[in-house]
Amino acid sequence: MPTPSNDEITERIAEVLGVAxxxxxxEVVLSELVSDSYRLVEMAIELQDDYDVIFSxxxxxxxxxxxxxxxxxxxxxx
Amino acid sequence: MLLSDDELWALSYYxxxxxxxxxxxxxxxxxxxxxxxxxxxxxxxxxxxQHAWYWTDCLDRLGTRPIxxxxxxxxxxxxxxxxxxxxxxIMAITLVFERRVxxxxxxxxxxxxxxVEVKETIERIMEDERWHVQWVRDALTGMEDRFGKDTIADTxxxxxxxDREVYTHTLAEHEARLGFLLDAHPQACEx
Numbered sequence: 001m002p003t004p005s006n007d008e009i010t011e012r013i014a015e016v017l018g019v020a021x022x023x024x025x026x027e028v029v030l031s032e033l034v035s036d037s038y039r040l041v042e043m044a045i046e047l048q049d050d051y052d053v054i055f056s057x058x059x060x061x062x063x064x065x066x067x068x069x070x071x072x073x074x075x076x077x078x
Numbered sequence: 079m080l081l082s083d084d085e086l087w088a089l090s091y092y093x094x095x096x097x098x099x100x101x102x103x104x105x106x107x108x109x110x111x112x113x114x115x116x117x118x119x120x121x122x123x124x125x126x127x128q129h130a131w132y133w134t135d136c137l138d139r140l141g142t143r144p145i146x147x148x149x150x151x152x153x154x155x156x157x158x159x160x161x162x163x164x165x166x167x168i169m170a171i172t173l174v175f176e177r178r179v180x181x182x183x184x185x186x187x188x189x190x191x192x193x194v195e196v197k198e199t200i201e202r203i204m205e206d207e208r209w210h211v212q213w214v215r216d217a218l219t220g221m222e223d224r225f226g227k228d229t230i231a232d233t234x235x236x237x238x239x240x241d242r243e244v245y246t247h248t249l250a251e252h253e254a255r256l257g258f259l260l261d262a263h264p265q266a267c268e269x
Contacts, residue, residue, distance in 0.1 A: 038102070038161075042109045044164065045106070048165070
């Protein structure tokens with residue numbers, strides 16, 4: 001599988017969260033897109049499954065925005 | 079004879095915890111792609127929902143109704159341990175939590191003159207709980223290649239520590255209500 005681009009990952013984040021792609025911009029804070037923290041867990045699980053990556057708590061503690069998360073996925077993807 | 083306020087509170091607390099567990103696993107079961115873990119997790123979710131029903135029915139048979147509660151044990155748990163961020167962490171926190179549940183129900187069964195309705199309900203639930211521990215333990219073993227045996231062991235250690243803290247905190251916070259359980263089986267507090 002080719003390394004996904006940030007745009008592809010951002011698109012997938014919008015899909016997983018069920019929000020309009022126009023709202024999912026790199027600078028947007030993730031917690032503003034979800035109604036509760038469990039939704040963030042579900043999203044993390046789905047992204048790891050989709051891109052065959054593993055996140056740790058330390059990884060995600062440094063993730064605040066959509067762009068941060070897309071960067072994390074892209075750099076970890078095989 | 080009606081349930082005491084403390085017993086009613088404890089049984090309502092169990093019911094709420096089962097509901098919250100069910101909702102958590104239900105959301106996760108919806109998220110996962112088809113796999114053996116998805117299969118067993120869906121059964122786990124259904125069991126927890128069933129347990130909430132058992133407690134509701136038990137309270138009904140005892141001539142009372144559950145107290146409405148918003149928070150459950152799991153909320154404090156996730157606060158203390160941090161939200162799990164991958165499937166292995168979810169399995170690890172589940173294993174630690176299920177062992178706590180078994181310990182707590184065993185403690186309740188040791189209460190002198192425990193009501194037959196409560197005893198039957200706990201025994202019925204315990205059959206499922208033993209399977210929960212088994213399947214989650216097996217799932218963690220199956221994840222050793224991907225996550226590493228040491229990482230899994232470290233994660234379990236971290237959640238056990240959080241579990242002890244939360245349980246101690248819960249007992250202290252609700253000491254007056256849970257006193258009848260502490261008196262019944264004090265050594266079960268150690269885990």
